[in-house]
Amino acid sequence: xxxxQVAMVMDLNKCIGCQTCTVAxxxxxxxxxxxxxxxxxxxxxxxxxxxxxxxEKMGGGFKDGVAQPGIRPTVEDFGKAWEFNHKxxxxxxxxxxxxxxxxxxxxxxxxxxxxxxxxxxxxxHYFYMPRICxxxxxxACLEACPRKAITKREEDGIVLxxxxxxxxxRFCQEACPYxxxxxxxxxxxxxxxxxxxxRIDEGVTTACSRQCPGRVRFVGYLDDPEGPIWKLVTKWxxxxxxxxxxxxxxxxxxxxxxxxxKLDEDGNATDEPRIPTEYLVSLFGDGVHHxxxxxxxxxxKSRRGEPSELMxxxxxxxxxxxxxxxxxxxxxxxxxxxxPANRQGFKNPLGEKDPLSSDEVMASMxxxxxPKASTIRFFSKAEYKNGGRA
Amino acid sequence: xxxxxxxxxxxxxxxxxxxxxARFEPVRIDMIAAPLVMQPTxxxxxxxxxxxxxxxxxxxxxxxxxxxxxxVRVSWTGVSPGGTDFPDALALALPVRGNPxxxxxxAEDAPIHFLRWQANKPGVxxxxxxxxxxxTNSGPELDCSARALARxxxxxxxxxxxxxxxxxxxxxxxxxxxxxxxAVWRGGNDERGGIKAFSIDWAELVLDA
Numbered sequence: 013x014x015x016x017q018v019a020m021v022m023d024l025n026k027c028i029g030c031q032t033c034t035v036a037x038x039x040x041x042x043x044x045x046x047x048x049x050x051x052x053x054x055x056x057x058x059x060x061x062x063x064x065x066x067x068e069k070m071g072g073g074f075k076d077g078v079a080q081p082g083i084r085p086t087v088e089d090f091g092k093a094w095e096f097n098h099k100x101x102x103x104x105x106x107x108x109x110x111x112x113x114x115x116x117x118x119x120x121x122x123x124x125x126x127x128x129x130x131x132x133x134x135x136x137h138y139f140y141m142p143r144i145c146x147x148x149x150x151x152a153c154l155e156a157c158p159r160k161a162i163t164k165r166e167e168d169g170i171v172l173x174x175x176x177x178x179x180x181x182r183f184c185q186e187a188c189p190y191x192x193x194x195x196x197x198x199x200x201x202x203x204x205x206x207x208x209x210x211r212i213d214e215g216v217t218t219a220c221s222r223q224c225p226g227r228v229r230f231v232g233y234l235d236d237p238e239g240p241i242w243k244l245v246t247k248w249x250x251x252x253x254x255x256x257x258x259x260x261x262x263x264x265x266x267x268x269x270x271x272x273x274k275l276d277e278d279g280n281a282t283d284e285p286r287i288p289t290e291y292l293v294s295l296f297g298d299g300v301h302h303x304x305x306x307x308x309x310x311x312x313k314s315r316r317g318e319p320s321e322l323m324x325x326x327x328x329x330x331x332x333x334x335x336x337x338x339x340x341x342x343x344x345x346x347x348x349x350x351x352p353a354n355r356q357g358f359k360n361p362l363g364e365k366d367p368l369s370s371d372e373v374m375a376s377m378x379x380x381x382x383p384k385a386s387t388i389r390f391f392s393k394a395e396y397k398n399g400g401r402a
Numbered sequence: 403x404x405x406x407x408x409x410x411x412x413x414x415x416x417x418x419x420x421x422x423x424a425r426f427e428p429v430r431i432d433m434i435a436a437p438l439v440m441q442p443t444x445x446x447x448x449x450x451x452x453x454x455x456x457x458x459x460x461x462x463x464x465x466x467x468x469x470x471x472x473x474v475r476v477s478w479t480g481v482s483p484g485g486t487d488f489p490d491a492l493a494l495a496l497p498v499r500g501n502p503x504x505x506x507x508x509a510e511d512a513p514i515h516f517l518r519w520q521a522n523k524p525g526v527x528x529x530x531x532x533x534x535x536x537x538t539n540s541g542p543e544l545d546c547s548a549r550a551l552a553r554x555x556x557x558x559x560x561x562x563x564x565x566x567x568x569x570x571x572x573x574x575x576x577x578x579x580x581x582x583x584x585a586v587w588r589g590g591n592d593e594r595g596g597i598k599a600f601s602i603d604w605a606e607l608v609l610d611a
Contacts, residue, residue: 177539
């Protein structure tokens with residue numbers, strides 16, 4: 013059991029499906045060879061098959077505390093990175109050629125059913141649901157690994173795979189009921205979201221949360237009564253885990269989405285929400301009723317001009333307050349001290365191709381007691397506008 | 403008992419298809435599925451309950467040496483089709499020191515030196531184990547090689563290594579005696595890690611002087 017648990021709350025009322033989180037994560041962490049298909053952060057349309065496709069039917073997790081068999085998602089299930097024939101289309105000199113993915117033989121991409129949703133017009137509905145590794149309190153991946161290659165950090169409960177111990181047996185992929193573990197065929201190891209632990213260690217929130225333009229993601233400690241997570245999960249009980257029945261005690265929570273009223277045959281608004289509550293219950297459990305009711309009640313209060321702590325929290329008027337103790341700017345953290353060298357068996361995502369932040373350089377800087385300037389060059393806004401010059 | 407005959411030069415024997423191997427009668431090694439109760443995690447025990455694995459592959463072994471280098475030819479049934487998630491694989495085990503128990507994959511003070519071949523990678527990997535789930539990704543360095551041939555549904559793999567001993571390299575000396583063990587994984591059946599067929603105890607390995 014970890015001493016503390018870092019956690020995330022995602023407010024699904026605010027997610028606009030822009031995938032900025034996905035791109036922030038992709039560019040930061042999954043650029044090594046063999047990681048092409050990896051999106052440690054995904055945003056899918058619900059109702060939908062999700063990523064990997066139909067992950068909810070792939071087993072794993074625990075039932076009455078007993079580990080359940082699961083299946084390994086394939087690269088195709090995740091949705092492989094397609095290769096396009098841009099060269100042929102733009103420079104091939106053929107007039108009858110059209111743009112095609114994987115020579116026209118592409119499978120389903122990671123976001124294949126985007127904006128498809130459910131329901132019949134005029135009651136069609138959908139919402140976006142971002143997913144990362146849940147950094148579970150009872151991680152099925154950790155318990156399945158025969159190599160003890162997966163650990164849960166004592167100080168904050170972040171679940172990490174030690175790539176030096178991992179032998180690519182992929183039992184973790186089978187056991188994880190959320191199917192948020194990927195396999196790197198080039199390196200023969202499993203890989204997954206690391207909750208940006210090098211940033212967290214420096215007081216900087218995760219890239220996905222900091223980059224989110226919709227102010228969807230809250231980050232903090234689960235037991236911090238001053239922080240947003242405790243308030244949303246424990247005090248107000250409006251943030252709920254996804255598929256708690258999987259038995260892993262996930263530490264990513266969701267504020268279920270409100271929806272406009274369902275329309276009757278004459279086009280008049282009814283008392284029913286357009287997104288069926290039973291569908292939300294199938295994802296987030298019975299707590300949905302209380303959560304939706306609470307958010308609506310507080311919304312009404314706010315509309316009447318009365319103060320509402322919950323509305324202030326969810327609206328996130330002060331952006332940095334969303335991140336609990338992790339409010340530092342990455343630039344400032346890097347200036348004070350370089351991001352520590354990998355102490356968890358996690359390798360530099362750019363590998364040897366990164367001339368500025370190799371593991372060796374980082375290690376030598378981390379060992380030094382004196383703070384040094386970062387090897388990573390960050391520009392101020394003024395410098396950036398001026399082409400990187402002061 | 404596996405007797406390693408001394409010959410003039412093992413170089414040609416590095417090829418599993420070399421006709422010279424026909425002169426040496428192979429020894430049959432009995433193998434069983436690694437018991438489910440020995441699997442280190444509940445997930446593995448639960449997910450493999452009732453599934454077949456570790457079927458006796460009919461493993462046959464012959465070995466030669468030339469005073470400098472040892473070559474062992476291992477044949478077994480079970481060539482998986484291509485495109486599986488896990489490769490067919492073979493590991494041979496030699497005790498380093500301290501009488502390790504093969505079934506327990508050695509101990510901290512009694513390590514086992516493994517030479518592992520797998521169908522999707524060239525060469526052979528040297529690994530050191532000090533218990534179940536405690537094998538290293540890279541073991542002691544030594545001059546070794548592996549060549550493989552799949553014929554009529556059987557793998558024929560020759561692993562060679564230098565004789566002698568150094569650090570954690572298992573001792574193998576002309577005129578000496580030690581134990582040898584084997585493990586086989588059928589990749590097409592998702593076998594990997596502890597899900598394997600293995601020889602329960604050490605077979606005696608004797609090298610001609």
